[in-house]
Amino acid sequence: MTTPEFPAVTPFPGQPVHAPQGPPLLTAEGITVRFGGVTAVKDISLAVRPGEILGLIGPNGAGKTTLFNALTGFARPSAGRVTFDGRDVTQVPPQARARLGMARTFQVERPFENLSVLENVLVASFLHHRGRVAEDQAYAVLERVGLADRAAQPAAELNLARRRRLELAKALALEPRLLFLDESIAGLNPPAQQEMVALIRSLVQSGLGVVMVEHIMHVIMSLSDHVICMAFGELLAEGEPQAVAAHPDVIRAYLGDDHD
């Protein structure tokens, strides 16, 4: 059986070697999320170390977004425990998690349309800084994501690829140690995808941990150090990307999904 969704190649050349190291930044143990009678996530455990990219995959409705929300504080687990840097954050609200060093992007980016690109990032910089220092930090983040030349432009005028980078800049301005990316690449054209992949790689090189949900399989397979595949809320397979891609249950889940 072939696996057309999982090409066993590295489509983005020049992949630098990075090595996740140290104790986990994030751990989740036995996460379960129920909505009434629906168990959207069932008993999922994971860990992410500095410099590591964890990819979450699974067919539509698998529970990826719900798990992502439980990890970031936007959904409350019915059972289980989330720790960040050794501290139990299961009940900690998202804003307080941001202060601790956990930041996320949103699938549908919603910048303040009438504010400039720089002002949008400044709002996040104010979490840790004030005045001129906040402005310098926001500008440095814009340089990092390649938007410095757009600093004065209203966010409403950005195209999709730049809006995605602005979304990333807002999260980076929170100075996270762990970044959650919710479909930052889906919908971009191939050159913009490559730019975003290169940017994410450069971020993990500097020690950032990343958890990403992404529907574009060749992107997640080439970026991730570790992949978790879910189906119907449960863990289907996990491990190195190529091993997960070749797992019979994963192939079945995706082919079944395709043929629904």
Ligand SMILES: Nc1ncnc2c1ncn2[C@@H]1O[C@H](COP(=O)(O)OP(=O)(O)OP(=O)(O)O)[C@@H](O)[C@H]1O
């Ligand atoms: N707020 C909610 N109330 C009730 N059911 C929900 C809620 N959010 C999600 N669900 C259900 O939980 C299950 C998992 O949904 P979830 O959105 O987490 O999956 P997903 O893997 O992110 O899917 P997709 O790839 O389509 O975004 C689905 O059956 C969904 O209908």
